[in-house]
Amino acid sequence: MMSNRQFNVPLKRLPQTAGVVAFIVAASVLPACTTEGTEPITEEPVSTETVEAENAQVGEITDALERYEGTLVTVREEISDVVGEYAFLLDEDDFFGGEELLVINASGTPIEIPADPGVAVQVTGVVRELMIADINEEFDVDLDPDLFVDYEQQPVIVAESAALSPDPAEAASDPEQYYGQRLAIVGDIETTLSSNSFLLDEDAFFGGEDLLVISPDGTVSTNADDEVAITGVLRPYIAADFEQEYELGWDLDFQEQIEAEYNQEPVFVADSIYPADDE
Known part of the structure; x- marks a missing residue:
């Protein structure tokens, strides 16, 4: 039996999603129309929009950040390395070498990464341009600038759900x-x-x-x-x-x-x- 490494992921700002669909709820609160302005505020019905994640490849995202920035995507690829406590790299499956994509696990659920290299993971999240200061402030964490300096201003997936994906x-x-x-x-x-x-x-x-x-x-x-x-x-x-x-x-x-x-x-x-x- 192979030993596992628990991937500690305390980032919890984003809500956890189930599977590969994220649900975005927009609530609109409007005051009632009255002449005296003394009526209580009433709420319009909450509208719910289902946004399906777009399947994407590592190389597609790294080659076209402008195309994918702000997009909810699902990627299934092998883990090539773990970066600090919060992140890991996905390696494009390519016999001649491929692109790597940084993923920050914001699902709130730790991943037990097997010691055996080459196990795939499926992640769903929003593509962003990595700004270390913004991530630290938004998620109240302390990403080490020295550790992530090579990924600054590069594509990153802030994962809302992440799961190991063995064959x-x-x-x-x-x-x-x-x-x-x-x-x-x-x-x-x-x-x-x-x-x-x-x-x-x-x-x-x-x-x-x-x-x-x-x-x-x-x-x-x-x-x-x-x-x-x-x-x-x-x-x-x-x-x-x-x-x-x-x-x-x-x-x-x-x-x-x-x-x-x-x-x-x-x-x-x-x-x-x-x-x-x-x-």
């Missing part, structure tokens, strides 16, 4: 380092087992272990070979615990089949499933 085979073959953590996993649906369970595989030349996915909250409206992105928590399958915690609607034969094949094996309990955009 399905990585989560299935070495689950201990991921148990209990919130993950974001991308893969292809190999086989649909029931209305709320399926096997997830990675699109790889050399194959790998399939990962059992269970979606307790609803029917899985996907087909075999669909590429999907899933957020949830990895845990070992213990039949008694799952029967007590979830209403899965499985018949006895299927329950016994799953218990026989997956007892104490890793299972990814999904809370959201959505199509993965082609890169």
Whole structure:
């Protein structure tokens, strides 16, 4: 079992978002129209706008800050290094070397970074031009100017959500380092087992272990070979615990089949499933 490093992230100014969608609420407070001005202030109904994050690549952001500045983006890439207590670098997956992008984790949730290099992370946040003084003031932190001097005025993602994003085979073959953590996993649906369970595989030349996915909250409206992105928590399958915690609607034969094949094996309990955009 590999040891993990806890990535301490006390930045908490931005609200934490679930998955890859951020919700922006604009409230307008207007006084009532009266001639004497003595009526109490009334509030207009709160309007809610859903803003979907734009999928982007590291190189696209580093090459075009003007295009992405102020944009909510989602990036999935490998971690190349940790910078201080609050930040890490994403390295563009490129055999000939690639760009690096700084991410400041403002989700308020620590990330357990495995000692094994090359594990991917999925982050969603707003692209900014890094101004150390502005970040320190806005989030009431103390980024070391000497440590971040090379990133000043460079693109940075201020992450509202961040989760490790191993391949399905990585989560299935070495689950201990991921148990209990919130993950974001991308893969292809190999086989649909029931209305709320399926096997997830990675699109790889050399194959790998399939990962059992269970979606307790609803029917899985996907087909075999669909590429999907899933957020949830990895845990070992213990039949008694799952029967007590979830209403899965499985018949006895299927329950016994799953218990026989997956007892104490890793299972990814999904809370959201959505199509993965082609890169």
